[in-house]
Amino acid sequence: TAEAYPPRPDAGPTVHWSHWAMRRTLARLGSPLPAPPGTDAGEPxxxxxxxxxxxxxxxxxxxxxxxxxxxxxxxxxxxxxxxxxxxxxxxxxxxxxxxxxxxxxxxxxxxxxxxxxxxxxxxxxxxxxxxxxxxxxxxxxxxxxxxxxxxxxxxx
Structure with missing residues (x-):
C-alpha cells in the first residue's frame, strides 16, 4: 500500500514522515520502494x-x-x-x-x-x-x- 498510495504533495508533514518511515522499513526488509514522484528519497x-x-x-x-x-x-x-x-x-x-x-x-x-x-x-x-x-x-x-x-x- 505504501507504493500504491504515496502521500499527496499537499499532505501534512506527519503523512510524509510516516511514508518515509514505511519506505525505510521496507528497504531494511529487502523490499525497497522508490520515492514518490516529485520527491527525493531523503528525510522530509x-x-x-x-x-x-x-x-x-x-x-x-x-x-x-x-x-x-x-x-x-x-x-x-x-x-x-x-x-x-x-x-x-x-x-x-x-x-x-x-x-x-x-x-x-x-x-x-x-x-x-x-x-x-x-x-x-x-x-x-x-x-x-x-x-x-x-x-x-x-x-x-x-x-x-x-x-x-x-x-x-x-x-x-
Missing part, C-alpha cells in the same frame, strides 16, 4: 516541528510515535532529543486532558530521549495511561512499546 523536513510550541510538538510527536525506536536516528528523533522538558510537559498535559492516545505516544518518545525530569514519574504515568486508556489498542501498543524500550535501556 522538520522546520514545522523545530519551531512548534510544546503543545504542538507533543501532538505531532505522538502522531509519529512509531519513529520512537532506540538507536534509530532521524531528524524527528533529533528534534525530540533536543526538547525533553517540552515533551514531558506535553505528556502531563495529555494526561490531564485525558487524551490517552497522545499521552501514550508522548510516553513512548520519553523512553528514547535523555534529560527527562525524574520528577515526571514516567513509569507510574505509563501505568495510569494504560489503565485509563481502557481497551484502546493504540494506547496499549504505545504503552507496551514504551515499556519494552525502558526495559531494554535498563539492561544496557
Amino acid at each position: 523536513g522538520t522546520e514545522w516541528l523545530e519551531t512548534a510550541t510544546w503543545q504542538v510538538l507533543t501532538h505531532q510527536l505522538a502522531v509519529l510515535a512509531a519513529l520512537a525506536v532506540p538507536g534509530e536516528d532521524s531528524a524527528v528523533a533529533r528534534v525530540a532529543r533536543g526538547r525533553p522538558v517540552d515533551l514531558a510537559r506535553g505528556f502531563v498535559r495529555a494526561v490531564r486532558r485525558r487524551d490517552w492516545q497522545q499521552a501514550a505516544g508522548a510516553g513512548r518518545w520519553l523512553t528514547v530521549v535523555d534529560g527527562v525530569p525524574d520528577t515526571l514519574g514516567l513509569e507510574t504515568g505509563l501505568d495510569f495511561v494504560e489503565l485509563m486508556g481502557g481497551t484502546d489498542p493504540r494506547v496499549a501498543l504505545q504503552v507496551q512499546a514504551a515499556r519494552i524500550t525502558r526495559a531494554a535501556g535498563a539492561l544496557v
